Amino acid sequence: MExxxxxxxxxxxxxxxxxxxxxxxxxxxxLEMPLITPVPKSEPYMKGVxxxxxxxxxxIDTGVKFNLPGSVVTKNSAVLVVKIMLDNEMIDAGLLVDxxxxxxxxxxxxxxxxxxxxxxxxxxxxxxxxxxxxxxYMLLNFDKVFADQAKQNxxx
Amino acid sequence: xxxxxKKFREEAEDLVNGLESLLxxxxxxxxxxxxxxxxxxxxxxxxxxxxxxxxxxxxxxxxNLESIYDLVRAGKLAVSKELLNTTxxxxxxxxxxxxxxxxxxxxxxxxxxxxxxxxxxxxxxxKSTTRKDSNFIAHKxxxxxxxxxxxxFEPRPQIMxxxxxxxxxxDELVTSGTAFVKAHHLNLPPLEKLNPLNCYTSWEIVIFTxxxxxxxxxxxxxxxxxxxxxxxxxxxxxxLESLKFSNYLNSISESTEYFDLQTLxxxxxxxxxxxxxxxxxxxxxxxxxxxxxxxxxxxSEKLDNLMNLVSELVTTQAALNLYTEANKDPKLLQINxxxxxxxxxxxxxxxxxSLLPIETLNTRFRRLVRxxxxxxxxxxxxxxxxxxxxxxxxxxxxxxDPIMHILRNCIDHGIExxxxxxxxxxxxxxxxxxxxxYTGNTVRIIISDDGAGINEEAVLAKAIANDLFKGTxxxxxxxxxxxxxxxxxxxxKRVTDISGRGVGLDVVKRKITEIRGDLEIKSEPNKGTxxxxxxxxxxxxxxxxxxxxxxxxxxxxxxxxxxxxxxxxNQLGNTKNKIIILDDEQIPYSNLREIFxxxxxxxxxxxxxxxxxxxxxxxxxxxxxxxxxxAVVKPLGxxxxxxxxxxxxxxxxxxxxxxVLDTNKIIKQLSNN
Numbered sequence: 001m002e003x004x005x006x007x008x009x010x011x012x013x014x015x016x017x018x019x020x021x022x023x024x025x026x027x028x029x030x031l032e033m034p035l036i037t038p039v040p041k042s043e044p045y046m047k048g049v050x051x052x053x054x055x056x057x058x059x060i061d062t063g064v065k066f067n068l069p070g071s072v073v074t075k076n077s078a079v080l081v082v083k084i085m086l087d088n089e090m091i092d093a094g095l096l097v098d099x100x101x102x103x104x105x106x107x108x109x110x111x112x113x114x115x116x117x118x119x120x121x122x123x124x125x126x127x128x129x130x131x132x133x134x135x136x137y138m139l140l141n142f143d144k145v146f147a148d149q150a151k152q153n154x155x156x
Numbered sequence: 157x158x159x160x161x162k163k164f165r166e167e168a169e170d171l172v173n174g175l176e177s178l179l180x181x182x183x184x185x186x187x188x189x190x191x192x193x194x195x196x197x198x199x200x201x202x203x204x205x206x207x208x209x210x211x212x213x214x215x216x217x218x219x220n221l222e223s224i225y226d227l228v229r230a231g232k233l234a235v236s237k238e239l240l241n242t243t244x245x246x247x248x249x250x251x252x253x254x255x256x257x258x259x260x261x262x263x264x265x266x267x268x269x270x271x272x273x274x275x276x277x278x279x280x281x282x283k284s285t286t287r288k289d290s291n292f293i294a295h296k297x298x299x300x301x302x303x304x305x306x307x308x309f310e311p312r313p314q315i316m317x318x319x320x321x322x323x324x325x326x327d328e329l330v331t332s333g334t335a336f337v338k339a340h341h342l343n344l345p346p347l348e349k350l351n352p353l354n355c356y357t358s359w360e361i362v363i364f365t366x367x368x369x370x371x372x373x374x375x376x377x378x379x380x381x382x383x384x385x386x387x388x389x390x391x392x393x394x395x396l397e398s399l400k401f402s403n404y405l406n407s408i409s410e411s412t413e414y415f416d417l418q419t420l421x422x423x424x425x426x427x428x429x430x431x432x433x434x435x436x437x438x439x440x441x442x443x444x445x446x447x448x449x450x451x452x453x454x455x456s457e458k459l460d461n462l463m464n465l466v467s468e469l470v471t472t473q474a475a476l477n478l479y480t481e482a483n484k485d486p487k488l489l490q491i492n493x494x495x496x497x498x499x500x501x502x503x504x505x506x507x508x509x510s511l512l513p514i515e516t517l518n519t520r521f522r523r524l525v526r527x528x529x530x531x532x533x534x535x536x537x538x539x540x541x542x543x544x545x546x547x548x549x550x551x552x553x554x555x556x557d558p559i560m561h562i563l564r565n566c567i568d569h570g571i572e573x574x575x576x577x578x579x580x581x582x583x584x585x586x587x588x589x590x591x592x593x594y595t596g597n598t599v600r601i602i603i604s605d606d607g608a609g610i611n612e613e614a615v616l617a618k619a620i621a622n623d624l625f626k627g628t629x630x631x632x633x634x635x636x637x638x639x640x641x642x643x644x645x646x647x648x649k650r651v652t653d654i655s656g657r658g659v660g661l662d663v664v665k666r667k668i669t670e671i672r673g674d675l676e677i678k679s680e681p682n683k684g685t686x687x688x689x690x691x692x693x694x695x696x697x698x699x700x701x702x703x704x705x706x707x708x709x710x711x712x713x714x715x716x717x718x719x720x721x722x723x724x725x726n727q728l729g730n731t732k733n734k735i736i737i738l739d740d741e742q743i744p745y746s747n748l749r750e751i752f753x754x755x756x757x758x759x760x761x762x763x764x765x766x767x768x769x770x771x772x773x774x775x776x777x778x779x780x781x782x783x784x785x786x787a788v789v790k791p792l793g794x795x796x797x798x799x800x801x802x803x804x805x806x807x808x809x810x811x812x813x814x815x816v817l818d819t820n821k822i823i824k825q826l827s828n829n
Binding site (some may be wrong): 035037038039040041042046047048050051053055056058060086087089091093 | 468471708709751752753755790791792793794795796799800801802805807811812813814815
């Protein structure tokens with residue numbers, strides 16, 4: 001786990017005009033918009049499945065999952081392949097985002113606490129904020145996003 | 157040596173498993189001499205192998221066990237429940253010992269001492285020593301077709317330094333047939349010069365055995381360099397059966413002289429009753445088949461690798477098919493066709509290799525029923541039928557725990573205590589049945605008991621408590637029983653948790669669903685419960701039909717398709733009831749677009765697939781039928797858990813993903829409406 005502490009590199013991406021960043025340690029791969037086969041009668045935030053080097057990759061419509069309106073698939077759209085923990089098992093999942101911008105380095109201690117007001121986004125998925133080149137980025141924590149997912153599946 | 161140890165451990169696992177099932181057989185038939193004989197022999201192989209490969213704990217421990225069964229064999233000890241219990245416990249312990257850990261855990265240690273004490277109490281005063289027959293000839297194994305040998309085994313004094321016990325080697329030989337053994341101590345030095353770590357004994361053996369000369373040499377394989385070994389073939393006759401010859405052997409048994417081969421041959425020639433024996437041996441020989449290798453043991457990882465490669469081959473083949481079709485090169489077409497044929501055969505073969513009969517699990521199940529039943533003070537009979545039914549080994553693996561859990565439920569909560577059963581007018585002994593059979597493209601495993609059935613009120617109360625059912629509407633008995641399969645019914649997290657009142661069956665159901673299977677429950681108060689597990693034959697590759705719905709491709713397993721019709725839309729008939737008459741049969745139908753909640757689309761010609769499951773049929777309308785396709789089925793993954801009508805996905809030749817339809821679920825839904 002110490003190694004993870006040392007990686008301070010973040011990838012930035014956008015989702016319906018909001019700026020996000022995520023630690024690259026959690027990201028396996030970035031795909032240009034792949035061909036996605038929708039799965040009928042599934043949850044609205046499940047976009048479909050795609051072929052990732054011969055295995056089936058479930059794609060999550062991140063915009064829908066986060067309740068962010070106005071996320072549309074364009075030629076800039078991309079899929080972040082992440083490893084997530086679900087029921088004590090590591091699985092691969094693809095997160096559909098509007099665009100991937102750049103990579104920057106940041107120190108952990110520079111992370112700003114989440115302000116209690118003025119944030120439209122559901123803060124329970126966030127680790128905090130970082131400020132880079134004058135812009136604020138929301139730090140997304142994948143595990144938090146999917147810990148929630150596991151619970152939903154149980155309740156259904 | 158590590159390699160040898162691994163090999164031995166594999167072999168020992170087989171022996172131990174064999175032993176376990178033999179003991180369970182003995183439990184049912186306590187006086188069966190041939191089972192006892194086989195148990196003894198298996199223990200002996202375990203002991204011999206253990207000693208040779210440095211599993212000394214296993215070897216020493218088994219030695220004691222073997223002594224017990226030697227007494228049983230000799231009729232000096234009766235087979236009792238306690239004896240079998242101790243032996244089964246011992247086998248569990250041997251399993252632990254086989255792990256060959258440098259240090260046993262405190263728990264295992266105390267278990268070890270406890271069992272050892274039990275064993276010793278069985279052996280009693282008759283501490284195990286090699287049995288001495290009055291005529292010095294030991295009949296260990298009945299051999300009909302064999303060869304007589306003279307063997308001289310003179311180990312070097314230092315042989316015991318590397319942990320070899322020469323006695324075990326002699327013993328191993330002796331158990332393979334009828335033998336006369338003579339030990340020589342001529343080299344024994346005076347006491348002051350004696351090194352207690354050295355071996356001063358040598359052995360002469362006259363043996364009639366099934367072993368070949370090569371196999372006898374193998375017994376001494378690891379001590380070859382450290383001993384003088386002489387093996388002489390004395391012919392196909394059991395010379396030890398000759399009275400004159402054995403009299404001669406007995407006469408010299410007390411002397412310190414070595415045999416000498418010449419005298420031996422001379423004596424043999426004089427023993428004129430040998431000729432008759434030769435005739436007898438030839439006669440027996442004809443009745444026996446030659447011993448060829450018919451099966452080999454393969455690491456299961458190698459099989460997995462093979463299956464993975466075949467899966468990749470099938471996917472690559474699909475890509476090649478696509479390219480060939482686009483290219484229209486006649487030569488390529490021809491090559492591709494024969495390649496496709498080979499791929500298909502290879503796939504079928506690879507599948508077949510990975511199939512295992514459900515039988516392989518029988519011993520575990522039997523053991524569970526026996527042990528847990530005894531713990532709870534219940535007498536239970538366990539019956540199996542159709543367990544020769546074969547399933548993919550990965551399915552067998554995933555289904556073992558669920559079946560064990562269901563059995564545990566049956567024993568713990570299904571079968572009542574003997575007194576209660578008698579009160580209800582049932583036989584005191586409970587009955588659990590496990591049967592398996594093929595139905596179309598699935599295998600069904602049915603586990604039933606003749607116990608109390610599922611307690612309706614308890615289930616209902618729990619369902620209401622867990623918010624799974626409001627308790628407003630009236631449910632049928634069957635509906636109530638099936639409540640226990642709802643996710644969240646039980647609080648048990650894992651299948652292996654001890655069963656509660658039908659608790660954990662929802663977890664069992666989830667496990668079964670993960671491998672594209674299904675679970676059904678039937679229960680009648682005081683008559684018993686029956687749980688059916690429905691499993692796909694294979695997990696990974698299927699012959700499928702590629703269809704198109706709403707511009708996306710889907711796969712339907714070919715084996716479930718009865719017929720494909722192209723109909724005029726006017727032929728649909730009664731569109732209200734959604735029943736179509738095809739070949740004088742009324743079949744419920746639906747459009748996949750409707751099932752999947754897509755936009756309807758109107759065409760004049762309708763493509764309709766009639767699919768079957770057991771004796772039910774249903775028809776589904778699709779946009780287009782594209783053709784056959786071999787599909788490597790992959791799971792959709794946990795994020796799509798609980799998906800109805802889709803059982804997996806496959807990658808097509810062009811790299812896109814097609815979904816695999818679960819037609820059984822569609823049929824169920826259609827025929828229920």
